Amino acid sequence: QVQLVQSGAEVKKPGASVKVSCKASGYTFTSYGISWVRQAPGQGLEWMGWISAYNGNTNYAQKLQGRVTMTTDTSTSTAYMELRSLRSDDTAVYYCARAGNPSLAVANNWFDPWGQGTLVTVSS
Amino acid sequence: SYVLTQPPSVSVAPGQTARITCGGNNIGSKSVHWYQQKPGQAPVLVVYDDSDRPSGIPERFSGSNSGNTATLTISRVEAGDEADYYCQVWDSSSDRVVFGGGTKLTVL
Numbered sequence: 077q078v079q080l081v082q083s084g085a086e087v088k089k090p091g092a093s094v095k096v097s098c099k100a101s102g103y104t105f106t107s108y109g110i111s112w113v114r115q116a117p118g119q120g121l122e123w124m125g126w127i128s129a130y131n132g133n134t135n136y137a138q139k140l141q142g143r144v145t146m147t148t149d150t151s152t153s154t155a156y157m158e159l160r161s162l163r164s165d166d167t168a169v170y171y172c173a174r175a176g177n178p179s180l181a182v183a184n185n186w187f188d189p190w191g192q193g194t195l196v197t198v199s200s
Numbered sequence: 201s202y203v204l205t206q207p208p209s210v211s212v213a214p215g216q217t218a219r220i221t222c223g224g225n226n227i228g229s230k231s232v233h234w235y236q237q238k239p240g241q242a243p244v245l246v247v248y249d250d251s252d253r254p255s256g257i258p259e260r261f262s263g264s265n266s267g268n269t270a271t272l273t274i275s276r277v278e279a280g281d282e283a284d285y286y287c288q289v290w291d292s293s294s295d296r297v298v299f300g301g302g303t304k305l306t307v308l
Contacts, residue, residue: 111297113243121235121243121286123297137296171242176233176254182297183290186233188245188254 078102080172080191087197088162095158096194098172105153106130109175111187112146112157114168122168126175126182127155135182162198169193202291204300211306218274220303222287225268230289232270234263237302238283246285247272274305282307 083097098110112124125136127146134146145158155172171194173187205223212218222232232250235243245254247263250270260275274281287300 113299120302121288121299123299126297135295138294173243176245176248183292183295184231185290186245186248186288187235187243188248190242190244193242 078174078189080174080189082170082172082191082194085195085197087199090163090198090200092162092198093158093160094162094196095156096170096172096196098155098157098191100153100155100174103174105148106150107178109182109185110146110148110155111173111175111182112144113171113173113187113190115171115193116165116168119168124157124170128181129155133181159196162196164198167196167198169195201294201296202289202298204287204289204298206285206287206300206303208301209304209306211308212274212277213308214277214279216277218277218281218305220272220274220285220305222270222272222300223268224270224289227268227270227289228266230265232263232265233288234261234272235286235288236281236283237286243286277305277307279307281305 081099109128111126127134147156172191176186176188234247236246237243246261250265251263262273284302286302
């Protein structure tokens with residue numbers, strides 16, 4: 077079955093960087109894009125950006141431009157999200173999610189399935 | 201920027217019908233997707249492209265979209281449907297994905 081398995085919880089100090097991984101299985105990795113979505117404690121969902129696993133094209137949320145980098149490793153079917161210059165308000169659960177329709181880029185696409193989530197805590 | 205407005209909470213008795221709305225300017229011209237999120241779990245897609253259901257999602261879940269409002273309808277509500285529900289669209293004017301603020305469904 078299609079599955080996304082993410083790396084474990086992280087605790088970081090303000091100003092540091094974090095890199096979260098998302099290993100895909102059960103489908104052809106390069107056929108679908110991956111989005112990253114985060115959820116602060118008790119809050120709603122916030123889209124961070126998208127990467128095409130086919131050609132590496134990216135589309136980042138304007139709010140995070142310059143601090144976030146999304147990459148993929150097709151040899152291991154793994155997507156990565158790196159967030160730099162961490163602040164306390166970056167504390168959240170970070171999810172990767174596969175695009176639902178392989179024929180669409182991120183526009184008009186949906187997310188299915190999602191990874192289990194990775195808690196990133198930023199605290200001094 | 202495009203804003204999606206959901207009611208913070210909806211309550212319904214078991215066996216009744218729950219309707220969760222998602223308001224946005226001319227949202228009827230967009231494709232709307234809905235997710236269910238139970239406490240401590242990742243979101244799960246329940247409706248995509250306004251009204252299509254992924255495999256494994258009960259027929260009790262349906263969606264509609266017209267004008268300025270999209271609606272997720274859950275028929276014959278069960279205790280296990282209690283969760284947060286989020287709508288999602290693509291905003292072409294800002295090239296970004298937008299989520300609604302979420303609605304907590306309580307089964308009385």
